[in-house]
Ligand SMILES: [Fe+2]
């Protein structure tokens with residue numbers, strides 16, 4: 001793959017993760033358990049979509065022609081989205097939301113900690129800006145893991161349920177797609193094998209403090225990175241793309 | 253004695269000296285303000301729902317981010333206002349309970365549905381616009397915490413208003429379908445926005461007292477007139493038509509004349525029969541009930557941690 005195509009596709013890996021998780025977080029706006037946390041989660045949505053925008057702008061620049069952040073973000077079908085299955089999982093409740101966020105934040109944090117050293121300056125700049133925000137996201141979700149894991153019997157049960165339900169989507173974070181592998185070899189993407197033990201250690205630490213356990217069944221799902229998504233993804237896109245599809249070419 | 257306190261209180265108000273939480277105030281002043289500020293706070297958070305409804309469907313990334321930020325601002329307004337109301341002696345949880353049980357009201361405008369993207373434009377332009385008309389004078393309200401909260405709120409509301417108008421302008425300069433969408437939104441939001449100023453002056457029994465206490469500085473009809481006068485040229489720039497056949501410039505008055513408001517509709521919505529009253533309240537109650545275990549766990553965890561810390565201190569001391 002030509003370097004330009006490779007960077008384009010790799011940017012989409014990063015952008016789609018943040019975009020889809022941002023979309024999920026945005027669904028909470030107005031429905032949070034307490035006003036302060038409604039605001040906090042909306043902040044996270046804003047950061048994630050902000051990061052996605054920078055990456056989509058980069059992708060659009062690489063694509064050239066009439067491409068812009070919106071055509072890249074909105075005008076692909078489900079099989080062309082490269083986000084992991086984890087981020088498209090629904091907001092079943094606050095526990096699922098927090099656990100999903102935490103698993104992703106740990107990954108996102110270590111990823112960007114490496115990506116700031118990317119040989120591609122446009123990626124390292126985006127990572128540097130985003131790392132500050134992600135550091136805060138990780139602090140926020142870690143605190144909620146502990147607070148709810150070690151809160152009441154009910155909250156522990158709900159959190160353990162969410163950990164059990166989401167664990168099978170964590171492995172995919174570290175299974176490199178062909179694009180991620182080539183991007184690593186080309187020098188602008190981190191080695192996912194290096195990130196994995198860092199992620200594992202942090203997750204184990206916080207789960208222990210939260211009095212929660214990693215489930216015994218360690219079977220791991222995959223597919224999102226290569227466009228084989230869960231059924232949820234079609235509905236996310238139906239909402240997200242509705243106006244772009246209904247009024248092609250319109251300005252908003 | 254009571255009389256002297258009341259006189260001194262009124263004199264402070266007449267002299268434009270702010271009343272602060274620890275100052276003596278008539279019970280009726282406290283109650284009136286508490287009702288008004290808590291209703292305003294409720295309006296901010298119920299008001300998150302009709303627009304929050306479009307976050308996942310915003311037409312592009314720039315609009316999505318702006319809408320998220322706007323709805324988040326409304327949550328922030330709710331926070332400032334609940335805090336201001338708390339200084340009058342009621343907790344946020346108690347106020348929320350009044351909202352959830354239907355005892356407290358919120359602005360009726362939020363009981364109308366958002367059907368298209370143009371509603372995000374119309375709400376910003378007209379609803380935030382009407383809110384600003386109502387609220388700018390409150391920045392000088394006699395009660396200090398309320399006035400200060402309103403200064404922050406109004407700054408952001410005027411940003412929302414410009415943002416909404418800009419959405420409308422983009423639609424009106426877009427395709428014929430987009431312009432029709434904008435016209436449709438104006439048709440649906442115009443009259444409910446006009447109702448945001450409340451009943452006509454001769455039907456507004458509490459206004460005199462609120463004016464005397466400088467909680468209110470302009471009458472409902474004065475503010476409504478100002479809203480019409482400002483909105484008409486804005487609609488002209490957009491090139492869409494305000495749905496009022498009686499709307500015309502009155503040279504003698506120096507104002508626009510406008511048609512009669514459907515007060516029956518207004519009263520029905522206030523009474524709970526608007527198109528979305530039940531859904532809005534249900535959404536708030538659901539969020540509160542589904543969040544109960546989260547709030548309980550947060551309290552339980554904080555208590556546990558406190559206990560562990562004090563145990564640690566005790567053992568250190570020993
Ligand atoms: Fe407001």
Ligand SMILES: [Fe+2]
Nearest residue numbers: 296325326329
């Ligand atoms: Fe507001």
Ligand SMILES: [Fe+2]
Nearest residue numbers: 326380409412
């Ligand atoms: Fe607003």
